[in-house]
Amino acid sequence: MSAESTLTRTDALFEVDRLGKVFDTRGGQVRAVDDVSFTVGRGETIGVVGESGSGKSTVIRLMLRLQEPTSGRVVFDGTDLATIPSRRLGPVRRRMQMVFQNPYGSLLPHFSAVSNVAEPLRVHGIGTKSSRREEALRLLELVGIGGRAADLYPRQFSGGQQQRIAIARALALEPDFLACDEPTSSLDVSIQSQILNLVQDVQRELSLTCVFVSHNLAVIERVASRVLVMCRGRLVEMAPTDRLFGEPTHPYTKILLAAALPIDGAEPIESSVPDWDSTVLDKADASLVEIAPDHFVRIAQ
Amino acid sequence: MRSNVEAEPKSADGATTGEALLEVRDLRTYFERPGGDIKAVDGLSYRLQRGRALGIVGESGSGKSVGVRSLLGLQPRGARIVSGEAWFGGRDLLAMSAAQLRQVRGKDISMVFQNAMDALNPTLTLVQQISEPLLWHGICGKSEARTRAIAALDSVGIPEPERRVDMYSFQLSGGMRQRAMIAAAIVTNPSLIIADEPTTAVDVTVQRQILSLLRALKDAGSAVIMITHDLGVARYFCDDIVVMYGGKMMERASIKEFMAAPKHPYSQALLGSTLVIGDRRDRLTPIPGAPPDLSRLPAGCPFHPRCGQMQDADACREPQQLISLGAGSEAACWRVVDER
Amino acid sequence: MATASQSLTGAGLIDDGLPKARSVWASAWSRFAANRLALISLIFAIVLAVVAIFAPLIAPYGAAQTDYAHSLVGTGSAGHWLGTDTLGRDILSRLIFSLRTAFIVALSSQALAVVCAVAVGLVAGYVGGRVDQLLMAATDVMFAFPAYLFTIILVTVMGRGLLAIGIAIGISSWVTLARLVRGQVFVVKVNEYIEAGRAMGASGWTIAVRYILPNSVGPILVSLSFGIPAAITAESGLALLGLGVQPPTPSWGSMIAEGMQYVLGAPHMLIWPTVLFVVTVLAFTWIGDGLRDAFDVGE
Numbered sequence: 001m002s003a004e005s006t007l008t009r010t011d012a013l014f015e016v017d018r019l020g021k022v023f024d025t026r027g028g029q030v031r032a033v034d035d036v037s038f039t040v041g042r043g044e045t046i047g048v049v050g051e052s053g054s055g056k057s058t059v060i061r062l063m064l065r066l067q068e069p070t071s072g073r074v075v076f077d078g079t080d081l082a083t084i085p086s087r088r089l090g091p092v093r094r095r096m097q098m099v100f101q102n103p104y105g106s107l108l109p110h111f112s113a114v115s116n117v118a119e120p121l122r123v124h125g126i127g128t129k130s131s132r133r134e135e136a137l138r139l140l141e142l143v144g145i146g147g148r149a150a151d152l153y154p155r156q157f158s159g160g161q162q163q164r165i166a167i168a169r170a171l172a173l174e175p176d177f178l179a180c181d182e183p184t185s186s187l188d189v190s191i192q193s194q195i196l197n198l199v200q201d202v203q204r205e206l207s208l209t210c211v212f213v214s215h216n217l218a219v220i221e222r223v224a225s226r227v228l229v230m231c232r233g234r235l236v237e238m239a240p241t242d243r244l245f246g247e248p249t250h251p252y253t254k255i256l257l258a259a260a261l262p263i264d265g266a267e268p269i270e271s272s273v274p275d276w277d278s279t280v281l282d283k284a285d286a287s288l289v290e291i292a293p294d295h296f297v298r299i300a301q
Numbered sequence: 302m303r304s305n306v307e308a309e310p311k312s313a314d315g316a317t318t319g320e321a322l323l324e325v326r327d328l329r330t331y332f333e334r335p336g337g338d339i340k341a342v343d344g345l346s347y348r349l350q351r352g353r354a355l356g357i358v359g360e361s362g363s364g365k366s367v368g369v370r371s372l373l374g375l376q377p378r379g380a381r382i383v384s385g386e387a388w389f390g391g392r393d394l395l396a397m398s399a400a401q402l403r404q405v406r407g408k409d410i411s412m413v414f415q416n417a418m419d420a421l422n423p424t425l426t427l428v429q430q431i432s433e434p435l436l437w438h439g440i441c442g443k444s445e446a447r448t449r450a451i452a453a454l455d456s457v458g459i460p461e462p463e464r465r466v467d468m469y470s471f472q473l474s475g476g477m478r479q480r481a482m483i484a485a486a487i488v489t490n491p492s493l494i495i496a497d498e499p500t501t502a503v504d505v506t507v508q509r510q511i512l513s514l515l516r517a518l519k520d521a522g523s524a525v526i527m528i529t530h531d532l533g534v535a536r537y538f539c540d541d542i543v544v545m546y547g548g549k550m551m552e553r554a555s556i557k558e559f560m561a562a563p564k565h566p567y568s569q570a571l572l573g574s575t576l577v578i579g580d581r582r583d584r585l586t587p588i589p590g591a592p593p594d595l596s597r598l599p600a601g602c603p604f605h606p607r608c609g610q611m612q613d614a615d616a617c618r619e620p621q622q623l624i625s626l627g628a629g630s631e632a633a634c635w636r637v638v639d640e641r
Numbered sequence: 642m643a644t645a646s647q648s649l650t651g652a653g654l655i656d657d658g659l660p661k662a663r664s665v666w667a668s669a670w671s672r673f674a675a676n677r678l679a680l681i682s683l684i685f686a687i688v689l690a691v692v693a694i695f696a697p698l699i700a701p702y703g704a705a706q707t708d709y710a711h712s713l714v715g716t717g718s719a720g721h722w723l724g725t726d727t728l729g730r731d732i733l734s735r736l737i738f739s740l741r742t743a744f745i746v747a748l749s750s751q752a753l754a755v756v757c758a759v760a761v762g763l764v765a766g767y768v769g770g771r772v773d774q775l776l777m778a779a780t781d782v783m784f785a786f787p788a789y790l791f792t793i794i795l796v797t798v799m800g801r802g803l804l805a806i807g808i809a810i811g812i813s814s815w816v817t818l819a820r821l822v823r824g825q826v827f828v829v830k831v832n833e834y835i836e837a838g839r840a841m842g843a844s845g846w847t848i849a850v851r852y853i854l855p856n857s858v859g860p861i862l863v864s865l866s867f868g869i870p871a872a873i874t875a876e877s878g879l880a881l882l883g884l885g886v887q888p889p890t891p892s893w894g895s896m897i898a899e900g901m902q903y904v905l906g907a908p909h910m911l912i913w914p915t916v917l918f919v920v921t922v923l924a925f926t927w928i929g930d931g932l933r934d935a936f937d938v939g940e
Contacts, residue, residue: 051504052475066839093842105833110665110855120841151662158591159361166837173841188360189530190574193587200584215505218576222585245578259505261533263560263575268537270516273509 013077013177013209014040014063020071021058021233032058034233035072037288042176045203045210047224047241049217049256055233056213060179063211064096065089077176094124097170099199101182103162107154113140113165114150120172139168143198160191167198171206178203180212184219196222217260221245226294229253232281235288239295249297251276321348321388322524323372323493328385328395330364330371339595341367341380343548346623347541351492354515354525356539356556358532360571361592363545365528369495371395373410374402389493407434411486415498417478421470421485427454428466431485440489453484457514476507480514487518494518497528512538532575536560541629544568547593547603550623554630564632566610602634610636665855672935679931682924689921693740700734705889716909724909726899732913739891739914742803743921746886747872749807750814751865757811758818759854759861765819766826767849773823780816788813792875793884801887810875818864825857832856859936866929870922877918893918 021033033055040046048056061067063074065081074081076092084092097120100106107116118136121127127135140150143164145157154162163183170178180199184192200223203210212223220227220241227244229237229252237250248254251274258273280300288296326346332339342364349355359365370376372387372394387394390409394402406412411434414420422430431453432446441449447466454462457480470478479499486494496515500508516538519525529535535542535556542559544551544567552565563569570588590607593599599606605617613635621633674680692699701720708729716724723732765776795809829835830853838848873893879885880894888895893914900911 051506064840066836090842093840098837098840100833100837102833106837108834108838108852112662112664119838119843123838123841123843123847148659152659153662153664155665155668156660156663160591169837169841188592189532190360190571190588191591193574193576193585194589196576197585197587216576218578218580221578222576222580255506259509260578261505261508261531261537262577263532263536263572264577265579270513273506 011042012039012075013042014211015075016040016059016063016072017075018072019059019062019069019074021055021062021067022070031233033062033069036230036233036235037072038228038235038238040177040209040211042209043207044226045212045224047220047227048211048213048230049215049220049227050230051215051256053232054230056230057181058233059230060098060181060211060213064093064098064179066098090124094173095175096177096179097173097175098179098181099163099166099170099183101185103159103166103183103186104154106166107162107169109154112151112153113145113157116154116165117169117172120169124173126173136168136172139171140165142171143168143202158191159187160194163187163195164198167195167202171202174206175208177209177211180210182214183212185214185216192219199223217245217256218262229256232278234281234298235296236281236298237296238288239292243292243295247292247295249291249295252278320350322351322390323349323526324386324388325372326386326388328368328371328387329383330367330376330380331383332377332380334596337596340548340598341595342371345385345543345545345550347543347553349493349524349526349541351524352519352522353541354519354527354539356527356529356535356542357545358529358535358542358571359545360530362547362595364548365545366497368545369497369526369528372495373406373412374399375412404438407491408438408440408489409491410493410495411489411491413483413486413494413496413499415501417470417475417482420482421478423469423471426467426469427481427484430470431466431481431488434485434489438489449488450484453488454481456487457481457484458510459484475503476510479503479507479511483511483514487523491523493524493526495526495528498530499527500534501529501531508534532572544571547598548595549603549621550633551604552630552632553623554626554632555628558628558630564626564630564637565634566608566636567604568632570607570609612636669935673931676931676934678927679934682927682931685920685924686928689740689924690744692737693744696737696741700731700737702731702734704730704735704738704891706730706734713903713907715907716913723913724907726896726907726910727903732896732909735891735896736914736917739893739896740917742886742890742892743873743876745803746807746810746876746892747869749804750809750811750872750875751868753808753811754815754818754868755861755865757815758822758864761815762819762822763826763849763854763857766823766830767845767853777820777823780819783813783816786813789875789878792879793882796879796884801884803886803890806876806879806886807872810872814868814871814875818861818868821860821864822857825860826853829853829856859932862936863929863933866925866932870925873918874922 016036016038019033019036023030023032036059048059050056058067062069076096081092108119111119114133114136117139118132121132121135126132137150140146145161145164145168154165157165183199184195187195196219202208212220214220224241226240227238228235229250231252237244237248237253244253245257248257255274255276261268283300286298286300289299290296328342328345329340330342332341345368347355357365357368367376367380371382376382382395385395394405428447428450431450432443435441435446435449436443451462451466454466459465459477459480470481473481500511503511512534515525527535527539539556541554542556543553544565546567551567552559552563554564559568563572574585574587576585588607593603601618602621605611605614608617611617616635621635623631623633624637625631626637708725710729711721711725712727712729714721714725718724721731721733723736725731761776761780765773791813792809795812796806799805799809835848835852838852876885876892877894877897880892881898885894886892896914897911897918900914904911
């Protein structure tokens with residue numbers, strides 16, 4: 001059974017088909033993403049988990065066309081993104097927005113909070129200066145930054161507050177899709193939960209489709225209904241959240257789960273992280289096999 | 302700078318502290334400002350025995366990093382150690398001159414940092430870096446140092462150490478670099494290793510390896526101070542824990558005691574806001590508000606504006622004493638008395 | 642760094658506890674102003690600028706006003722505080738007018754330099770790739786020319802008018818600034834807010850001019866404040882070579898050149914222009930230092 005046919009859904013907002021990205025570096029070619037295929041249904045929140053070098057951040061950038069794939073294609077709402085010339089991307093860009101990992105770095109430092117949030121509206125020529133400001137203020141209230149605080153500059157906020165501003169900005173264009181690239185990883189632990197609550201609230205209220213990237217399994221388990229596990233640019237396992245955490249199948253997934261250090265439950269044993277050589281993924285000839293309904297694992301042929 | 306570097310240390314309960322490798326008493330490090338001092342560390346005290354690991358846990362602005370760096374005179378520019386003592390090997394580290402501290406650093410007390418890329422010198426080969434403390438402290442000669450460097454790389458689990466010892470740090474992968482940094486820290490067999498967020502910037506699998514490595518060192522007799530914001534890491538690795546917030550100590554306890562029953566409201570809130578796999582609640586319980594701005598700390602308990610358990614604001618606005626709860630536990634909150 | 646104060650709800654922001662909004666410029670200004678030397682130098686420079694603008698009203702005499710009866714009069718003489726030169730022209734007045742010359746030359750040269758440098762540096766830095774290589778090759782060619790020689794050639798071609806000299810100096814000095822701007826653009830380009838700008842659909846122009854340029858202003862301002870004394874020095878050098886501004890328009894360089902000839906008999910002719918020159922150059926250098934600290938001590 002080919003993975004392709006079972007992955008196609010009619011209500012898919014995104015269809016990612018054999019996506020690949022190769023970077024030319026001084027050390028040779030780097031396969032950041034290799035043969036990744038999945039769909040994202042409307043209203044779904046997909047989690048993408050993996051360690052550094054897994055390609056998870058590159059995947060969402062390819063989906064938003066912030067980078068061009070070297071192979072494969074990204075189909076957004078029925079249209080292959082590669083068929084849209086760069087200058088016509090504007091209307092498409094409005095429908096997909098992103099929240100970045102570094103909250104301070106993602107905001108324009110020389111614009112106030114309200115100007116930052118209004119900027120997407122200005123870029124797309126929506127409304128007048130005062131209507132944009134009003135809308136930006138409304139969005140900031142929505143995320144918990146109200147009153148006079150809106151006129152402060154990014155530097156004057158804490159990390160969690162900056163991320164709220166970034167979220168408000170991402171919502172300004174009323175997108176259908178929100179990509180989140182490790183939005184809580186650089187925040188204090190007690191603040192991470194604030195932002196996650198906010199993201200969930202926003203997603204529910206606005207019926208957003210989300211792809212949430214993180215290296216933190218607990219975060220992924222909380223926000224995602226379906227999880228993609230990536231390693232060295234390849235998709236190694238994909239399943240609904242409960243199944244992935246209950247019946248992890250691929251060796252890499254098992255390693256990730258075993259390596260986590262929880263604050264409760266059984267004490268992790270010293271040797272509980274199994275050994276597994278990830279270079280085995282470099283050998284070609286493996287494909288995603290559906291071992292259970294909607295549960296795919298990469299198995300070497 | 303006081304001159305009694307070598308006085309006989311006495312512990313808080315009056316007995317002499319023979320067994321503690323390190324005893325810190327009421328450390329205060331401030332950034333002195335005309336408008337009012339920024340109290341980065343305001344009253345940190347703890348004891349650490351050989352072969353034990355102490356976790357110092359806190360969020361932004363807690364003072365956890367400045368606190369340990371003050372021990373070695375490595376506090377940030379503009380920060381001054383205003384008061385306190387740190388008894389190590391019969392001498393007060395905080396009373397030492399720069400020259401005396403240099404004798405201690407890298408030999409008896411080593412530091413492991415968060416980012417190996419920043420901590421290792423890209424223009425030196427590994428053997429040069431790892432040998433440096435040995436040669437500088439006059440522990441051995443160059444060829445012996447090379448042997449020890451290779452042995453150190455081997456002990457941290459770097460394969461083919463004889464070959465890698467002549468490589469540069471940027472030629473190694475992230476995980477190996479972190480291990481190489483640890484090798485440089487342990488080559489002189491220090492009795493105390495201070496690790497400042499050593500696993501924050503690495504993958505979770507590498508984190509386990511690094512922690513195993515540090516645990517082996519601990520079992521061999523070194524004491525470890527681990528700075529971290531990750532309570533899971535503290536639970537796995539540390540024997541005792543100190544929780545800091547806004548420069549002050551909130552709680553001190555054994556890790557088992559802490560995980561089972563945290564006493565301070567901040568500790569409880571922190572554990573309550575930590576994500577757990579398998580959590581089925583509809584919403585998480587974060588700590589509302591934002592981390593403290595050290596230049597505008599509230600009066601008394603720095604946490605009370607965000608404390609969901611605050612019942613008597615007046616009592617919270619008073620400076621909180623560390624209330625002893627037996628078995629080495631203490632918490633800085635007047636409410637703890639009520640519950641005892 | 643001030644963060645908004647805490648409250649029990651949500652993000653932790655309550656109105657009456659909030660600090661004032663502080664933009665990047667406001668922060669830089671307060672850092673600059675905290676530097677006493679830089680601040681005093683700035684005030685001094687402003688005073689000089691005012692004097693230069695209102696020169697005809699401030700100077701007691703005309704710049705070319707001769708008075709053979711009182712030629713080579715020394716410092717502190719009646720009616721001529723700083724003395725007169727061989728033609729009886731009042732040194733103080735000539736200095737005031739030469740300030741005007743200096744500022745016009747300096748500002749026109751720097752304005753030209755900034756415009757060229759920003760245009761080239763921004764495009765090269767933002768677009769990168771082939772365009773960058775091409776532009777940098779072109780600037781390298783210009784770089785290879787000895788700047789002074791180039792200025793001399795330009796002046797000989799364009800004549801010795803004030804603006805011509807300003808343009809000549811500007812043309813030979815924009816290259817370094819272009820490289821600085823390009824370097825700063827590279828630094829700013831990797832910030833996530835640039836990627837965020839692309840994600841929201843901003844055009845290249847918007848990103849370059851609205852997002853990158855304002856954050857690259859630091860090196861430009863610093864270069865400007867060092868460039869002004871450099872331009873003044875360049876003009877003075879030209880004057881010493883006889884290629885400076887046409888007399889009788891006074892310029893520092895020509896005053897110093899004349900003064901050198903009479904140094905033994907009438908030292909005041911050399912001393913006062915030199916003193917003012919040195920103090921002015923120092924002031925702008927200190928302003929430049931202050932600006933560099935104000936902008937570099939960043940996030």
